[in-house]
Structures are given as structure tokens and as C-alpha cells.
Amino acid sequence: MERRNLLAAALAAPAAATLDMSPATASTRGFDKADPRFSIAVLPDTQYLFDADSADPAPLKATFRYLLDQRAEDNVAFLTHLGDITEHGTEREITLAGSTFRAIDGRLPYSVLAGNHDVSSSTNDQRGSTAYLKVFGPDRFRGAATYLGASADGYNSAHRLTAGGRQWLILALDWRISDGGLTWARSILAANPTLPAIVTTHDLAYGDDAGKAYLSSNGQRLWDQLIKDNDQIFLTLNGHYWPPGRTVLRNTAGNDVHVHITNYQDRYYGGAAMIRLYRFDLVRNRIDVETFAPWFLQRKSPLAEETIELTGDVDRFSLEIDFEKRFAAFAPPALPAPRPAARVVDRHTAAYWRFDTAGQAVSDGAVVADLSGKGNDLVVRRLAGSGADVLTVAADHHRGAPAHASLRFDGGPNRGALLQTAPGAPLNSATFMNGYTFETFLKLPSPFTGNHSWMGVFSWEGRAGDAGKHSGWSPLEPTCSLNLSPERFLQYVLYTAEGDHNPTSWSHALPVGVWHHVAIVNDGKRSVVWVNGSKIARNPSQAARGVATVGRPFTLGGTSFDLAYDQGFYGWIGDTRITARALRPEQFLPAGHFR
Known part of the structure; x- marks a missing residue:
């Protein structure tokens, strides 16, 4: 959405306004899976909104209302959360977050993954039962059309969506994925060999003050054991670190992999459930990225107005990607066969x-x-x-x-x-x-x-x-x-x-x-x-x-x-x-x- 549209939305929505998000209303706001222009929404660390008795889910509710209300206009295909949903991972925090997410259950496909604040940071995905797993585990997603499945432990999930007239794969990987989890992720890629893939996880890269991203130790492990040898993976998204940053790495096949850090918890109001929209345009061969906080559209304060939309080089940018060429090795384009002259000649x-x-x-x-x-x-x-x-x-x-x-x-x-x-x-x-x-x-x-x-x-x-x-x-x-x-x-x-x-x-x-x-x-x-x-x-x-x-x-x-x-x-x-x-x-x- 252009800034003029954001401001128009802000003017059109009074501070106390609420949107009718009944199932009937939401179901009429359609997503066009054949449109070559579509969006994937990215939601990073919301932990400060679910922090013990300081919790305030209002910004996240506003983000969900915005995405549902704007789904048709922005052609939003999917929402992916990058982990650290909560601050302490307590049953109370997780339960509150889970009830907040009900606003989009069955209305907007999404994925979540565990961050180090949602589970014990000293464990990997073999940690067993947790409050997070009970609320955001496989049982929550089994009925979703985009849900492809989860690893045996339940902490890693795969999602297959149709957008832009083709299918895409999103892997939502745990804070500390085990060797078994990596084997599972590779099996998902092998079972879907023609699908372009996006890897989402909590910790993969960190950025410097100039916006340059570098692989963390966990990110290097993911790169070496999953990403670099699987040409399907063209984009990775992670939170955890701030400031945000980005870089481009070259995989074994010699193709670009875009590595992006998205995290705004250090911003006013813990980032206020700020989202990024990755606007894919398969006709123009580009992804236009913008970052904004829907909650601030309805609030009038100096800090809110400063943070409604971020326009720095790591927050608002465009990627030039020749999708057909980038995906040709694993998903060659289906070109029409020659047509005989009789098919195009008439009297x-x-x-x-x-x-x-x-x-x-x-x-x-x-x-x-x-x-x-x-x-x-x-x-x-x-x-x-x-x-x-x-x-x-x-x-x-x-x-x-x-x-x-x-x-x-x-x-x-x-x-x-x-x-x-x-x-x-x-x-x-x-x-x-x-x-x-x-x-x-x-x-x-x-x-x-x-x-x-x-x-x-x-x-x-x-x-x-x-x-x-x-x-x-x-x-x-x-x-x-x-x-x-x-x-x-x-x-x-x-x-x-x-x-x-x-x-x-x-x-x-x-x-x-x-x-x-x-x-x-x-x-x-x-x-x-x-x-x-x-x-x-x-x-x-x-x-x-x-x-x-x-x-x-x-x-x-x-x-x-x-x-x-x-x-x-x-x-x-x-x-x-x-x-x-x-x-x-x-x-x-x-x-x-x-x-």
C-alpha cells in the first residue's frame, strides 16, 4: 500500500472505530490466487505485547483487523510470525496470545514458530510438551487448507499456498531445530521439488547499524545443512535481532538467496505488532517491501505518528527477481506447445x-x-x-x-x-x-x-x-x-x-x-x-x-x-x-x- 493509502486509511478510521470481523464479513473479502500480484505479511517479535501483567494485545488485534479488512485490496496470501510471540512463554501469556490469534483462524492462512522467549532457550525442538506446543502446535492448524504438516515433535511446520497462479512453500522452523528437524525439513523440500520455498525462523542472521546482515552461528548451521544446497529456497526471514538488515548470499547452484532480518520490538510500544508486506509482482519481476504499524493508524500521539511507517533502506525496498529464471532449475516454465497453422487460420x-x-x-x-x-x-x-x-x-x-x-x-x-x-x-x-x-x-x-x-x-x-x-x-x-x-x-x-x-x-x-x-x-x-x-x-x-x-x-x-x-x-x-x-x-x- 502506498503511503497515501495508509494516510487515507488513518483519516477514514476514527480512533474508536472497530471493524466488523464476523465470519460472514471476513469471508466476503476475497483473495485472488490467480492474480500475479499478491502479498505475504510478515509479523516479527510481539513479545512485549504479551508480557505478564503488562500484556496489551490491542496492537496485534489491530494488525489482524487490518489484514482481514485489506485482504482483497492487498491480495494477502499468507501471514508468517517469526517467533517470540510472548516474553516468558508462560501458560498465561501463551493462552492470551492464542486467543488473540483466533481472530484470523480460518480467515487468513498463517504460520507461527517458537522463539527463545516462547520456550526454554536452552532446548531444541525435542523439548517435549510446552504451553507453546499446546496452543500453537499441529492441532491448531490441521484444518487449514495451506497446512502441509509438522515434524514429529510438532515444533516445525510446513505450509503450501497458491498465489500468483503457482504454489509456494513456507517452512516455519523452530528456534533451535535439531538434526532430526533438519532431516524433516529436507524431506519436505524433496517431496515438493518444484515449489519455490521461503524459510522462516527466529534466529538466522543479525544486522549492523548500516543494515548489512550476517549469518549467526545458528544461521550458519541452517545455511550449511539446509539452505545452500536446496535451490528452491530463495528467501529467508528471521526476527530475534535488531536492528533489521538484509543481504544476498549465493547458494551452491550459483543463485541468489535473500536473507532478511525483521524485528521492531525496540521501537515505540514494542513495535506495536508492526508488519512487513512483501508485495510479489510476477509480471514486473520484483518484490516491493514496506513496513508499517496498523495500530498507529488509529492513534494520535507524536510517537505513534513517527512510527506509523518506516522508510529506511532496510524497511522499505524492492528486490529485482526474474522469477522464471530463478526457479527454472527446479520448476522450468511450462511453455505452450507449437500450434499448427490450422488452429490460427480461418476463412x-x-x-x-x-x-x-x-x-x-x-x-x-x-x-x-x-x-x-x-x-x-x-x-x-x-x-x-x-x-x-x-x-x-x-x-x-x-x-x-x-x-x-x-x-x-x-x-x-x-x-x-x-x-x-x-x-x-x-x-x-x-x-x-x-x-x-x-x-x-x-x-x-x-x-x-x-x-x-x-x-x-x-x-x-x-x-x-x-x-x-x-x-x-x-x-x-x-x-x-x-x-x-x-x-x-x-x-x-x-x-x-x-x-x-x-x-x-x-x-x-x-x-x-x-x-x-x-x-x-x-x-x-x-x-x-x-x-x-x-x-x-x-x-x-x-x-x-x-x-x-x-x-x-x-x-x-x-x-x-x-x-x-x-x-x-x-x-x-x-x-x-x-x-x-x-x-x-x-x-x-x-x-x-x-x-
């Missing part, structure tokens, strides 16, 4: 080209067949002086492309390759008066070096002036083209068949190094450009009916000026389809795969 398809035909040649004169059956084959030709390397077949492709292949263009000024329809091809004179959809996949190299200003993606060759069109930039430019500006903005230029109109659409700057699906949809009245299933901003409302073709070739890989080509395309082009009607986004070639 409205005017042309469809793909580059996965066995032995597809790209030498001058080679033919790329039009799989629509309409006779619009493309013929390869290189610009004068261009070598064989300016056009090659590549295996690289958009994950949603029907064909798992593309063409790699290495063009530039007066260099490049073109694929053009033959003279007399039906497409050369098609005007699409009743609407159309032009689709292609493209990818720009990273780094994007050299001069590639105004390079063409596709076009209909022919001077606009020859079509009687004089409303645009020059009568020598083609009647229809998709180009890239020096700022990497897509430019769709159209001279309409009906009237002397020149509506032009402009996209945002295209990111490099990733695939994009581009669709231009015209319903017979107006053209709209879509990139990756999203409508761009600068689509003119000007009337746009038909395409003013003049019988010259359709060209893939370039845009002419005065019938000449001086800038070849630079990058990859994948499947390209032309449909003689307006398609809806769900009918586009990616079929829902817009990443």
Missing part, C-alpha cells in the same frame, strides 16, 4: 506467415509460404551490398506464438533484408473496407545499438501521392506502414482508402530484449493499436476506413520511401497474420500469453 485470414517449416531457407529468392492458402507467399531479397548474415532463422520466439521460431534481422542504414509478396498477389491490392487486424511478434535486441531510426516492421509499398493522398508528411511515403521511431515508439501510419485521411498511432517506448505482440485492429471506422494485449494511448479518433493500397507488394522487414528502402529492420520478427476483420484481444495470436 477471414488474408495471410499468415511463420518460420518453423523444416529447412526454411532465407537466401535471396527463398519463399516463405502463406499458410492461409490465399496465395500471398513472401519472397526473400536483400538490400544491395548486404550479406547472408542480415537474415537468419532463429529458435527465439514469443511464448504465446503458434510457431516456435522467428527471423533474425540484422539491418541498419542501407543494409538489411526484405520479404515481399510477388507481383499480382491478392494482398497487394487488398483495401479491407470492412475492417482488419494486422498482427506480428517482434523483439528488439539488448543492447539496442546503432542507428535504427524509423526502421520499418511492415508496410505496403507505394507512394501515397500515387493513391491520390496528400494529407500526410510526404506524398512519397507508403500508404500503410508500421515503423519504429528513434525513441523506440511504434508508429502506425495509414492513408485510408476512403477520403484523404492520415491517422497515425504512436505507442510508448518498447522495452528491449523481450518479445512483444503488436496488433492493429480496425473495425471499418477507426484503427486501434494494441501491444501485449493492452491498448496504447495515442490512437487517433479520426475516421479510418480501408487501406489505400496501389497494387504494390506487402513488405515484411522494411518501409519504403519513394519506392526505395534505406533502413533494414534490426531485431526479431515472428508469426505475422493479417485478418480481414476486427478481432477481439482474446482472438489474437498469443491466445492469452501476453508475457
Whole structure:
């Protein structure tokens, strides 16, 4: 939640306000397990709120109310407590804490673990019965949908949740896990080999005043015997120490493991059940972290207002994680299989080209067949002086492309390759008066070096002036083209068949190094450009009916000026389809795969 939302919540909630947390109310505040953006809430040491006759559970109740009330908006998948629930681990303290946690039982999945203040600090997880185990042991969680099980002693638990359209594993490990407990934890990982895992425990790392984290002696043992050799573990969370801190360690597989200390018991009101929200964004490949105390939203005092939200480098930060790449070794992405042409061609398809035909040649004169059956084959030709390397077949492709292949263009000024329809091809004179959809996949190299200003993606060759069109930039430019500006903005230029109109659409700057699906949809009245299933901003409302073709070739890989080509395309082009009607986004070639 942004700070403005926090402050809005504070203003909206009077100090004495209470939220209706009846089961019926809570159940209507849903969690979307398919949304690629979700949150995991982290609750560190609450021990000073459950301290003998000084106990005050009000801040923790406020945190629970907040999480239940905001669960849908923040898409909270899970809450994990990092231990030291209480100060002394007495039956009275543990019982009070247990009754406080009832507010989220059955309403918000969560895990707890024992800290050194909840059990005897001189024992490990073989300590036998304790007040903690009676209240927060396996019996409490058996009915929870996310509960996977516990070690035989009951002090270590595993939780499997679905969020962002995939499953995740959380291990909640005891203050002093035994060798048997470590064997159990390894068995859980082995039984769930494709699940990314988060290890939560009380003591793993400590931080210095600069926010740098270092493994404690117990943390080194966990690292050596559990974490470093299990590539599934990408994040560890612990409390116990303050100040908070973080670091990144490299595991045996050579991948990053993020190590975070979260503890605010030294803050005003013992931290007031302050939480961290780890906001996962699987689309943007990042985790945005923020730290705040919901109880302080409803309290007006100088110290409360100072501590509502923490914004230091160890309290509010972002992690850049390419989730697919990080998890690829144990959970390779399930890519869609190639789709045959028959699956994406219908009676409205005017042309469809793909580059996965066995032995597809790209030498001058080679033919790329039009799989629509309409006779619009493309013929390869290189610009004068261009070598064989300016056009090659590549295996690289958009994950949603029907064909798992593309063409790699290495063009530039007066260099490049073109694929053009033959003279007399039906497409050369098609005007699409009743609407159309032009689709292609493209990818720009990273780094994007050299001069590639105004390079063409596709076009209909022919001077606009020859079509009687004089409303645009020059009568020598083609009647229809998709180009890239020096700022990497897509430019769709159209001279309409009906009237002397020149509506032009402009996209945002295209990111490099990733695939994009581009669709231009015209319903017979107006053209709209879509990139990756999203409508761009600068689509003119000007009337746009038909395409003013003049019988010259359709060209893939370039845009002419005065019938000449001086800038070849630079990058990859994948499947390209032309449909003689307006398609809806769900009918586009990616079929829902817009990443």
C-alpha cells in the first residue's frame, strides 16, 4: 500500500472505530490466487505485547483487523510470525496470545514458530510438551487448507499456498531445530521439488547499524545443512535481532538467496505488532517491501505518528527477481506447445506467415509460404551490398506464438533484408473496407545499438501521392506502414482508402530484449493499436476506413520511401497474420500469453 493509502486509511478510521470481523464479513473479502500480484505479511517479535501483567494485545488485534479488512485490496496470501510471540512463554501469556490469534483462524492462512522467549532457550525442538506446543502446535492448524504438516515433535511446520497462479512453500522452523528437524525439513523440500520455498525462523542472521546482515552461528548451521544446497529456497526471514538488515548470499547452484532480518520490538510500544508486506509482482519481476504499524493508524500521539511507517533502506525496498529464471532449475516454465497453422487460420485470414517449416531457407529468392492458402507467399531479397548474415532463422520466439521460431534481422542504414509478396498477389491490392487486424511478434535486441531510426516492421509499398493522398508528411511515403521511431515508439501510419485521411498511432517506448505482440485492429471506422494485449494511448479518433493500397507488394522487414528502402529492420520478427476483420484481444495470436 502506498503511503497515501495508509494516510487515507488513518483519516477514514476514527480512533474508536472497530471493524466488523464476523465470519460472514471476513469471508466476503476475497483473495485472488490467480492474480500475479499478491502479498505475504510478515509479523516479527510481539513479545512485549504479551508480557505478564503488562500484556496489551490491542496492537496485534489491530494488525489482524487490518489484514482481514485489506485482504482483497492487498491480495494477502499468507501471514508468517517469526517467533517470540510472548516474553516468558508462560501458560498465561501463551493462552492470551492464542486467543488473540483466533481472530484470523480460518480467515487468513498463517504460520507461527517458537522463539527463545516462547520456550526454554536452552532446548531444541525435542523439548517435549510446552504451553507453546499446546496452543500453537499441529492441532491448531490441521484444518487449514495451506497446512502441509509438522515434524514429529510438532515444533516445525510446513505450509503450501497458491498465489500468483503457482504454489509456494513456507517452512516455519523452530528456534533451535535439531538434526532430526533438519532431516524433516529436507524431506519436505524433496517431496515438493518444484515449489519455490521461503524459510522462516527466529534466529538466522543479525544486522549492523548500516543494515548489512550476517549469518549467526545458528544461521550458519541452517545455511550449511539446509539452505545452500536446496535451490528452491530463495528467501529467508528471521526476527530475534535488531536492528533489521538484509543481504544476498549465493547458494551452491550459483543463485541468489535473500536473507532478511525483521524485528521492531525496540521501537515505540514494542513495535506495536508492526508488519512487513512483501508485495510479489510476477509480471514486473520484483518484490516491493514496506513496513508499517496498523495500530498507529488509529492513534494520535507524536510517537505513534513517527512510527506509523518506516522508510529506511532496510524497511522499505524492492528486490529485482526474474522469477522464471530463478526457479527454472527446479520448476522450468511450462511453455505452450507449437500450434499448427490450422488452429490460427480461418476463412477471414488474408495471410499468415511463420518460420518453423523444416529447412526454411532465407537466401535471396527463398519463399516463405502463406499458410492461409490465399496465395500471398513472401519472397526473400536483400538490400544491395548486404550479406547472408542480415537474415537468419532463429529458435527465439514469443511464448504465446503458434510457431516456435522467428527471423533474425540484422539491418541498419542501407543494409538489411526484405520479404515481399510477388507481383499480382491478392494482398497487394487488398483495401479491407470492412475492417482488419494486422498482427506480428517482434523483439528488439539488448543492447539496442546503432542507428535504427524509423526502421520499418511492415508496410505496403507505394507512394501515397500515387493513391491520390496528400494529407500526410510526404506524398512519397507508403500508404500503410508500421515503423519504429528513434525513441523506440511504434508508429502506425495509414492513408485510408476512403477520403484523404492520415491517422497515425504512436505507442510508448518498447522495452528491449523481450518479445512483444503488436496488433492493429480496425473495425471499418477507426484503427486501434494494441501491444501485449493492452491498448496504447495515442490512437487517433479520426475516421479510418480501408487501406489505400496501389497494387504494390506487402513488405515484411522494411518501409519504403519513394519506392526505395534505406533502413533494414534490426531485431526479431515472428508469426505475422493479417485478418480481414476486427478481432477481439482474446482472438489474437498469443491466445492469452501476453508475457
